[in-house]
Amino acid sequence: MHEVSVMSSIIESVLEELKKYNVEKVEEVHLTIGEMTFLGEDQLSFAFEILSKGTLLEGSQLIIGHEDAEVKCRSCQYQGAPDRLDDEIYHSSMPTLNCPKCGRGVELTKGKSCLVRSVKVVEADVPVQG
Numbered sequence: 001m002h003e004v005s006v007m008s009s010i011i012e013s014v015l016e017e018l019k020k021y022n023v024e025k026v027e028e029v030h031l032t033i034g035e036m037t038f039l040g041e042d043q044l045s046f047a048f049e050i051l052s053k054g055t056l057l058e059g060s061q062l063i064i065g066h067e068d069a070e071v072k073c074r075s076c077q078y079q080g081a082p083d084r085l086d087d088e089i090y091h092s093s094m095p096t097l098n099c100p101k102c103g104r105g106v107e108l109t110k111g112k113s114c115l116v117r118s119v120k121v122v123e124a125d126v127p128v129q130g
């Protein structure tokens, strides 16, 4: 499960960041994941629960925000939402890496994030550099 190793490094970096502050208790961890990371939200939450046990993050809530994919075309300078392909099996639409305007290959500019936006602790909000 890919999510476990991802979550393990996320928790590690959050704990490292929290060392700088006098934190008693962590209430919420805000995470942003891009749709192009293909990380499962349920798997992430599950991994968070397991991996946070025995750490400062135990009992805190993981709040997951989403980042939609955005692309940039070098051929026609298009920038914005990607072309999407409907997936009938999963009832979702998958972004493609073809330009919606000219059909050429595009560069992914957004949607690959997997980072902690902020951590809510008992005393104050702690900004985390992502």
Ligand SMILES: [Zn+2]
Pocket: 073, 074, 075, 076, 077, 078, 099, 100, 101, 102, 103, 104
């Ligand atoms: Zn284009």
